[in-house]
Amino acid sequence: MTTPLATPPATATTAATTAPQGGPALPQRRELRTELPGPRSRELMRRKQEAISAAVSLTMPVFAAAAGGGVVVDVDGNSLIDLGSGIAVTSVGNSAxxxxxxxxxxxxxxxxxxFMVTGYEGYVAVGEALNALTPGDHAKRTALFNSGAEAVENAVKVARAxxxxxxxxxFDHAYHGRTNLTLAMTAKAQPYKTGFGPFAPDVLRVPTSYPYRDGLGGAEAAARAIDLLEKQVGAGDLAAVVIEPIHGEGGFIEPAPGFLPALAAWARAHDVVFVADEVQTGFARTGDMFACDHEGVVPxxxxxxxxxxxxxxxAALTGRAELMDAPQAGGLGGTYGGNPIATAAALAALEAYRRDGLVERARRLGxxxxxxxxxxxxRDPRVGDVRGRGAMVAIELVDPATGAPDAALTGRVLAAARRQGVVVLGAGTHGNVIRFLPPLVIGEDLLAEGLDVVADALAAS
Known part of the structure; x- marks a missing residue:
């Protein structure tokens, strides 16, 4: 039997705040009508355990009924503050x-x-929009896919062709997806890689720039990486350098200034394809349309x-026309890639970023x-680092005496904040990072309240 939608909360236990745009007219407040999870969520969890693979886990033990602005309402009528955006997906708001x-x-x-059988305008229009939006004024081409991992894999195919x-x-701390090739490219073993090998060959990992941990400037960190590239594989055998401008799952690691430009310049000088994985950083998230824009890097x-x-x-892959046109006809594509419903949604979302000033809004939230x-x-020395740009911010929790990552503390803080009705995500190779990815349309009062809940959870842990 299908569980009906819960009625959104009608009375607030915390002050309401209005989100600028982006979603159904839900009260913008946190309200807990039941303990979390409530009875209907517990019943759905029971059904989930009987019907769905145990390998598919849930961060929050609740089931959504509605969402919009900066809240998610569960099937028990609890209104939760959304600091996750479905992992940076609903930036323009849920059900915008x-x-x-x-x-x-x-x-x-x-x-x-x-699209490979009978074309339609939406696919072409999204390609035109992305060709105009992405960094650089060179001639570009675009191909559309289903997921970030699929697009990363096709970027490697294009570079090799x-x-x-x-x-x-x-790079160290990288996350690029869950397919066999992208798992080879991803750094973190648990839960992503353990038990799934062997992985695709010809993938070389080198150190990234991690200012909090390595203390290196951007040029110095880039020289270290380039030295290893030249010694371990050589530019003549290297098809591509693939990097997240800010590492996402790896812990929102923002490289030192100059690191990305130096890597891009080295790649260009040696005819190595420089690929920016902007899956999590793209579309206004970092306070620029793309994170590479911050230092003028043109991938x-x-x-x-x-x-x-x-x-x-x-998902999309956009790049230099001569590269994107290199594979043979039919070499790129997929049955559902660039589905017409998804392309219609993309065109509307891209318009929302422009119309609603969401680049500037991300900077303000940051x-x-x-x-x-x-x-x-x-106030708290266990917060070893605060980092990020725009609406992509994180704290790294550590043992204040040693600086060692404190995953256990991080887990306690996350669990406590979630029990109090805040959707917040962990990250980091060592599991000691709390990341904040609010919808760009969240109200500032609601955002502040969510941060207060996390701070209280840390103080009590």
């Missing part, structure tokens, strides 16, 4: 009105033809997903978060 309307209209016309080389360089290929389509499954979290760091 423009996205919902575009999807509803497209569904009335057709849901699928497969264009260069005739096989090796791919990636050869840009991988995008998550925030591209307001929650619909879509100022709020960094200010409050830096104050928390001054």
């Amino acid at each position: 009105p423009g996205v919902a309307a575009a999807v509803a209209e497209q569904v009335q016309h057709f849901t699928h033809t497969c 264009a260069t005739g080389r096989r090796a791919v360089a990636v 050869d290929l840009v991988v995008m997903a998550k925030g591209i389509a307001g929650g619909l499954p879509l 100022d709020v978060m960094l200010g409050r979290l830096q104050e928390l760091r001054r």
Whole structure:
């Protein structure tokens, strides 16, 4: 039997605040009507355990009934503050009105033809938009896929086809996906890689720039990575360097200034394809449309997903025309890639970023978060580092005596904050990072309250 939607909360236990745009007209407040999880969520969890693989886990032990602005309402009527955005997916808001309307209209016309069989304008229009939005004014081409991992894998295919080389360089703390090739490119073993090998060959890992841990400047960190690339594989055998401009799952590690430009310059000088994995950082998340924009880095290929389509499954690879045209006809594609419903959602989401000033909004949210979290760091030495840009911010929790990562403390803080109705995510190779990815349309009062809950959870842990 299908569980009906819960009625959204009608009375607040905390002050309401209005989100700027982006979702159904839900009261923008935190309210707990039951303990978490409530009875209906517990019943759904029982069904989940009987029907769904145990390998598919839930961060929050609740089931959503509605979401919008900065809240998620569960099936028991609890209203939770959303500091996760479905892992940076619903940046324009959940069920954003423009996205919902575009999807509803497209569904009335057709849901699928497969672009490789019968084309449609939406696919072409998304390609045109991304060619214009991504860094650089060179001629570009785009291909659309289903997921970030799929787009990363196709970036490697393009680089290999264009260069005739096989090796791919990636970095410590990287996360690029869950397919066999992208697992080889991903650094963290548990839970992503354990038990799933052997993985694809010809993937070389080198140190990244991690200012809090290595203390190196950008140029020095880049020289270290380049030295290993030249010694261990050599530029002549290297097809691509693939990097997240800010490492996501690895712990929101922002490289020291100059690191990315130095890597990009070295790659360009040696005809190595420089690939920016902007799956989590893209689309206004960091206070620029793309994280590479911050230092004026122009990648050869840009991988995008998550925030591209307001929650619909879509990913993209955009890059230099001569590279993207290198594979043989039919070499790129997929049955569902660039589905017409997803492309309609993407066009509406891209318009929302522009119309609603969400790049600037991300910067404002970043100022709020960094200010409050830096104050928390001054009060509590267990907060070893506060870092990030725009609405992509994190704290790293450590043993104050040694600086060692404290995953156990992080787990306790996350669990306590979630029990109090805040959707907040962990990260980090060592499991000791709390990341904040609020929807860009969240109200500042609601954001501040969510941060207060996390701070209280830390103080009590």
